[in-house]
Structures are given as structure tokens and as C-alpha cells.
Amino acid sequence: MFLAIKEMLHEKLRYGLIIALILLVSYLLIILSGLATGLANLNRAAVDEWQASAIVLNKDAEGRLSQSFLAKKTVAALPSNGAKLSQYSTLVKSAAGLKENTQLIAVASDSFIYKNLKVTAGKKATKLNEGLVSDKFKNDGFKIGDQLKVANSDVKIKITGFTPRATLNVAPVVYVSPKTIQPLNKGMVNAVVFENNSPSRGDLPMGTKLFDIQAFINKLPGYSAQQLTFNFMIGFLYVIILIVISIFLYILTVQKLPNLGVLKAQGVSTKYLVLSILYQSLIMSIIGVVLAIILGEITAIGLPSEVPIVITTSNLLISGFGLIIMSLFGALIPIRQITKVDPYKIIGG
Numbered sequence: 001m002f003l004a005i006k007e008m009l010h011e012k013l014r015y016g017l018i019i020a021l022i023l024l025v026s027y028l029l030i031i032l033s034g035l036a037t038g039l040a041n042l043n044r045a046a047v048d049e050w051q052a053s054a055i056v057l058n059k060d061a062e063g064r065l066s067q068s069f070l071a072k073k074t075v076a077a078l079p080s081n082g083a084k085l086s087q088y089s090t091l092v093k094s095a096a097g098l099k100e101n102t103q104l105i106a107v108a109s110d111s112f113i114y115k116n117l118k119v120t121a122g123k124k125a126t127k128l129n130e131g132l133v134s135d136k137f138k139n140d141g142f143k144i145g146d147q148l149k150v151a152n153s154d155v156k157i158k159i160t161g162f163t164p165r166a167t168l169n170v171a172p173v174v175y176v177s178p179k180t181i182q183p184l185n186k187g188m189v190n191a192v193v194f195e196n197n198s199p200s201r202g203d204l205p206m207g208t209k210l211f212d213i214q215a216f217i218n219k220l221p222g223y224s225a226q227q228l229t230f231n232f233m234i235g236f237l238y239v240i241i242l243i244v245i246s247i248f249l250y251i252l253t254v255q256k257l258p259n260l261g262v263l264k265a266q267g268v269s270t271k272y273l274v275l276s277i278l279y280q281s282l283i284m285s286i287i288g289v290v291l292a293i294i295l296g297e298i299t300a301i302g303l304p305s306e307v308p309i310v311i312t313t314s315n316l317l318i319s320g321f322g323l324i325i326m327s328l329f330g331a332l333i334p335i336r337q338i339t340k341v342d343p344y345k346i347i348g349g
Contacts (some may be wrong), residue, residue: 008280015284017161018248022241022288024296026323029237030296033315038308043226044217045165046105046134046173050113054198055216055259057191059209063219067313077205082192083111088184091156092148092174098141102134103168104150105210106181112195117175122161129180131157134172138162148174155183169221175265236327245281245330253277253334262340273338277331285327289320296338 007033008015056078060221061068086106093099107113109126117124117132122144125132131148142148148157157176166173178187201210211219218224253260260273294318300311309342 003333005283007276014252015280019247019284019288020325021244022285022327023291024235025241025244026289026292026319027295029234029319029323030292030311030316031309032230032234032237032318034296034300034309034311036227036234037312037315038310040223041165041168041301041310042167042308043220043223046168047213047217049117049165049222050193051116052113052193052195052213054194054213055191055211056199056204057211060208062210063188063216064221068190070192072204074208075189075192078192079194079197079199081197082194083107083113084178084189085113085191085193086178086181086185087190088181088185089171091151093151094142094146094148094322096146098135099170100140100175101169103173104176104181104184105168105173106176106178113193119161119162120164122159125160125176129157130160130176131180132161132163132175133159134174135162135164135167136167136172150184153184174309174324185218196197211259234323235334237320238322241323241326242330245285245327249277249281249331249334250337257337257341260338264341270339274335277335277338278328281327281331282324285324289323293320322341
């Protein structure tokens with residue numbers, strides 16, 4: 001450790017450049033992880049708030065809520081503990097001219113879905129043409145008591161309160177009663193959702209299919225493709241860290257081979273020199289990651305609310321630990337050069 005720190009302090013510029021590269025790649029990794037989490041939340045947040053375990057859809061809907069339509073006799077054949085859910089995508093606007101693309105979700109007020117919803121301001125909707133709306137409406141200037149006119153219809157919905165984490169397929173959600181949405185969808189039920197005690201697949205009515213809630217989320221439009229894209233970019237950044245550390249430490253090791261030969265001739269063990277390289281890699285990666293975490297947190301705070309970035313503690317721990325491990329793996333390549341150093345040839349040469 002002493003030799004590693006002493007050398008780094010002596011070659012501040014060289015090791016500073018490596019730390020700067022680790023910092024930049026780590027910062028990019030943290031931002032990408034935050035964006036991946038934020039976009040995933042925008043797609044699935046409302047579903048998570050339902051606290052459901054399974055959902056029954058039309059078998060031909062391919063797991064898509066908007067493509068699923070269940071007949072009344074089909075719904076009646078399902079267990080009564082399920083929550084009937086209707087969905088309608090539309091545009092709503094207020095008298096003040098504010099507009100919002102939204103997902104209208106109709107559930108009964110006595111259903112477990114509605115009971116599990118939290119309220120940050122106002123109260124839950126209990127009457128016809130009332131709605132509990134996503135906090136995004138509040139951030140965009142809507143207020144409790146505003147009347148939301150549904151596009152291409154005569155339906156108006158009064159905002160009674162705001163609920164957090166209410167987005168589905170990126171759009172904010174408005175929770176209304178089944179009677180409120182009936183003029184828009186003719187009373188059609190899109191799905192039946194279960195909190196527990198969901199029916200077995202063999203007991204399902206003909207023409208329906210049971211999905212566990214995670215499988216349903218994975219079927220949300222664009223969700224899986226989006227996550228795969230981000231995961232690919234994040235994985236590639238880990239490879240970049242590995243390559244950067246390997247190249248720089250290899251060059252530095254080759255440049256100081258004569259010095260290493262002298263140290264070996266003086267009795268310094270190969271193990272000590274190898275540990276020195278590993279310590280240098282560990283110190284540089286820790287400094288770079290810590291600085292990247294600080295910069296990432298500042299960036300997340302400074303970005304406007306429209307940017308869907310969520311930097312969680314778990315993401316920071318996973319990213320930081322992964323980067324440090326990749327840095328240590330990157331130090332293995334120059335270690336081979338140290339083990340091959342022959343002090344007699346180096347000094348004699």
C-alpha cells in the first residue's frame with residue numbers, strides 16, 4: 001500500500017488522468033442507470049401501486065391492456081375477489097387551456113386497487129365524474145376542483161385529489177368510477193386484477209389468459225426493449241472501464257520495468273509489487289466512483305422534473321461495486337508483466 005500511494009503521489013498527472021477517465025465513465029454509467037430506472041418507473045409506476053399479483057386479459061391481447069376486451073359473461077365467471085379494470089387513452093384539457101395526454105383507469109371504489117392508492121393532496125373520488133389524478137397534473141399547473149374535459153366527448157371530470165407514482169405507459173393516470181368512463185368505452189372491461197388468490201390457469205374462462213404482474217409489466221409497449229437497450233449500454237460501459245484501466249496500467253508498468261527490476265534485485269517480492277498494482281487500481285476506482293456519485297446526485301437535483309431520472313441507493317451500490325470490480329480485473333493484465341520481470345536481464349540490459 002505504501003509503495004502504491006507513494007508512486008501515485010509522485011506521478012500525480014498520470015494517475016490523475018486515469019482517475020478522470022474513471023470518473024467520466026462512472027458518471028455516465030450512473031446517469032444511464034438513473035434514466036433507465038426513471039423511464040421504467042414512468043411505464044410501470046401505476047401498476048406497482050396497485051400491489052397486485054396477477055391479471056387476467058383476453059388471450060388474443062398479447063398481454064396488452066389496451067388490446068384486451070372481456071365480455072360480461074367472462075368477467076362474471078372469474079372469482080369475485082378480482083378488481084374489474086377499464087382503461088381509456090385520451091387527451092384532457094382544463095378551462096384554463098392546460099392539456100395532458102392521459103390514461104383513464106376505471107375501478108370500483110371498494111376494490112383493493114382503489115384502497116391501495118395513496119393521496120398526497122385532496123381526497124379520493126367518490127362520485128360520478130370525479131377523478132383522483134396523478135401528481136404530474138399538479139406539477140403541470142392543474143388544481144383541485146379543476147374540470148377536465150375529455151377530448152371528443154361531453155365527459156367532464158372534476159379533480160378531487162392527487163396521487164403519487166400514477167403513470168402508465170409514460171402517461172399520467174386519472175382514476176375514475178366505472179360509470180364515469182361508461183360513455184367513453186360503453187362499459188367494456190379490459191382486465192380483472194387480483195391481489196391474491198388468483199384463479200389457476202385451468203379454471204380460467206375460455207378466451208382468457210392469466211399473467212403474473214411482472215410478466216404483464218414486461219408486455220407493456222416498449223418496456224422490455226427500452227430496458228434491454230439501457231442494459232446493453234451499461235454493460236458496454238463496464239467493458240470500457242476494464243479496457244481503460246488495463247491499457248493505462250499496462251503502459252505505466254512497461255515504462256517502469258527497469259525500476260521494478262531494481263526493486264526485485266533488492267529483494268522486494270513479486271507478490272508485494274503485484275499487490276501495489278492492485279492497490280493503485282482500487283484507490284483510483286474508489287476515488288473516481290465516489291466523485292461520480294457526488295456529481296450524479298448533483299445532476300439529478302439540478303435537472304428539470306421533465307427528465308425522468310431516478311438515482312436510487314441500490315443502483316449506486318451496484319454500479320459502484322461493479323466498476324471497482326472491473327477496475328481490479330483491468331489490473332490483472334499488467335500484473336503478468338511484473339511476474340515476468342527478470343532483474344538480471346533488466347539491470348544487465
